[in-house]
Amino acid sequence: MPEVDTPREVKYLDPRVAIIRHRVEHVGNVVAIASGKGGVGKTTLATLSALVLSKRGLRVGLLDLDFNCPACHIVLGAQDAKPREEYGLVPPKVYGVEFMSIAMFVGDKEVPMRGVDIVNAMIEILAITRWSKLDLLLIDLPPGTSDEVLEVARLLKHKLKTILVTTPSRLSIAGVRKLWEVLKKLNVPTLGLVINMVRNINEIKAVEEEVRKWGIENVATLPYDSELENAIGSPDKLLNTEVAREIRRFWDKVLEVMMAPQQRTPG
Amino acid sequence: MVHEWALAEAVLYSLLDVTKKYSDHKIKEVVIEVGELQGIDLEVLKFALKELAKSLGLEDVLFRVEVTEAEFRCRSCGFTWKLSDVRKKLDEATREAIHFVPDIVHTFIQCPRCGSPDYEIVRGRGVCLKSILLEKSST
Numbered sequence: 050m051p052e053v054d055t056p057r058e059v060k061y062l063d064p065r066v067a068i069i070r071h072r073v074e075h076v077g078n079v080v081a082i083a084s085g086k087g088g089v090g091k092t093t094l095a096t097l098s099a100l101v102l103s104k105r106g107l108r109v110g111l112l113d114l115d116f117n118c119p120a121c122h123i124v125l126g127a128q129d130a131k132p133r134e135e136y137g138l139v140p141p142k143v144y145g146v147e148f149m150s151i152a153m154f155v156g157d158k159e160v161p162m163r164g165v166d167i168v169n170a171m172i173e174i175l176a177i178t179r180w181s182k183l184d185l186l187l188i189d190l191p192p193g194t195s196d197e198v199l200e201v202a203r204l205l206k207h208k209l210k211t212i213l214v215t216t217p218s219r220l221s222i223a224g225v226r227k228l229w230e231v232l233k234k235l236n237v238p239t240l241g242l243v244i245n246m247v248r249n250i251n252e253i254k255a256v257e258e259e260v261r262k263w264g265i266e267n268v269a270t271l272p273y274d275s276e277l278e279n280a281i282g283s284p285d286k287l288l289n290t291e292v293a294r295e296i297r298r299f300w301d302k303v304l305e306v307m308m309a310p311q312q313r314t315p316g
Numbered sequence: 317m318v319h320e321w322a323l324a325e326a327v328l329y330s331l332l333d334v335t336k337k338y339s340d341h342k343i344k345e346v347v348i349e350v351g352e353l354q355g356i357d358l359e360v361l362k363f364a365l366k367e368l369a370k371s372l373g374l375e376d377v378l379f380r381v382e383v384t385e386a387e388f389r390c391r392s393c394g395f396t397w398k399l400s401d402v403r404k405k406l407d408e409a410t411r412e413a414i415h416f417v418p419d420i421v422h423t424f425i426q427c428p429r430c431g432s433p434d435y436e437i438v439r440g441r442g443v444c445l446k447s448i449l450l451e452k453s454s455t
């Protein structure tokens with residue numbers, strides 16, 4: 050080499066990681082729905098939140114990152130939704146919500162992946178999905194503090210906030226507390242906590258007391274609704290449930306905090 | 317398959333980061349390693365790289381693309397095999413799905429010896445910038 054100083058630098062850099070930042074450049078807020086345990090209502094909350102907020106006129110995206118058990122498409126009744134190829138993948142719109150899920154590639158087949166595969170799949174999906182200008186991108190996560198949660202925090206750290214979900218059970222609270230600790234150490238802010246499937250208002254006293262200690266201000270409760278199962282797959286029915294009404298109320302408070310410093314773009 | 321454009325864009329944005337970090341250098345040559353599992357159309361990728369490079373002021377960069385053969389090792393029985401050994405069994409729709417998200421290969425391919433879906437992708441997945449050659453700017 051004739052010139053001085055020719056470092057052959059940055060070996061084995063994954064270029065997809067660099068583009069992920071740009072892919073969410075026009076997304077106002079990225080909010081992941083997370084929990085310590087499974088079956089507490091993350092998918093329900095993520096999907097209903099997307100429907101409720103889209104109905105309200107916000108531009109909303111929904112990304113299902115539960116690779117082992119994707120279910121947002123079942124809640125939405127969007128089994129046939131497919132992305133469009135255009136310099137990457139453009140997510141289809143379902144009930145006004147820009148939606149992306151691994152189910153669009155594997156259908157209802159199983160996806161037996163280990164951590165390294167999960168991380169790669171996540172990088173690929175985030176790198177090739179072209180969201181339009183959104184007020185909010187909601188992410189549905191699997192439970193726990195493993196690969197999906199850690200990786201989404203690494204890749205979207207500059208934008209990521211979370212909403213935690215638990216049931217009133219002490220087992221579920223024990224799990225969500227560990228998650229909250231991890232998020233705190235990663236500097237990922239928590240916008241609120243939802244206590245789901247509440248049958249008796251007395252049973253939430255202990256939970257509320259516990260989470261106030263963590264400094265989470267916005268705590269909402271969602272009732273147990275035996276009719277919810279019948280509404281799965283029909284967004285119109287879902288929007289008419291008691292659970293959806295409470296979710297709407299919860300977001301009133303979240304939006305106040307979240308959207309305060311920036312301009313809200315009309316839909 | 318315009319998915320190549322998304323990857324070309326990823327490469328160029330990474331290079332822009334590099335030029336910002338080494339502002340007194342110019343990028344001469346970039347070697348991009350692409351896993352066979354990505355199912356990339358090399359001609360489309362090279363075309364996309366050239367076009368995007370022009371629009372980002374990186375038209376002088378020489379791009380070299382290398383493809384790494386995909387190889388798997390079964391975690392259940394230890395058997396190793398290559399994508400080329402099993403590709404014929406995949407239909408067009410499945411190949412397309414794997415092209416978008418290569419890791420879902422675990423849904424569609426099992427170990428040819430024992431049938432296990434638990435195997436390691438030893439090589440041949442993902443995209444990486446294997447080397448970036450910088451040269452001190454003359455100005």
Ligand SMILES: Nc1ncnc2c1ncn2[C@@H]1O[C@H](COP(=O)(O)OP(=O)(O)O)[C@@H](O)[C@H]1O
Binds near residue numbers: 090091093094247274
């Ligand atoms: N408030 C509720 N009332 C009744 N059933 C609920 C409620 N929230 C969730 N469910 C049901 O509980 C199950 C688990 O919910 P889901 O959203 O899939 O949890 P997660 O995503 O945390 O695993 C689903 O069958 C869902 O329909």
Ligand SMILES: [Mg+2]
Binds near residue numbers: 092093120189190191
């Ligand atoms: Mg779920």
Ligand SMILES: [Zn+2]
Binds near residue numbers: 391393395430
């Ligand atoms: Zn085997």
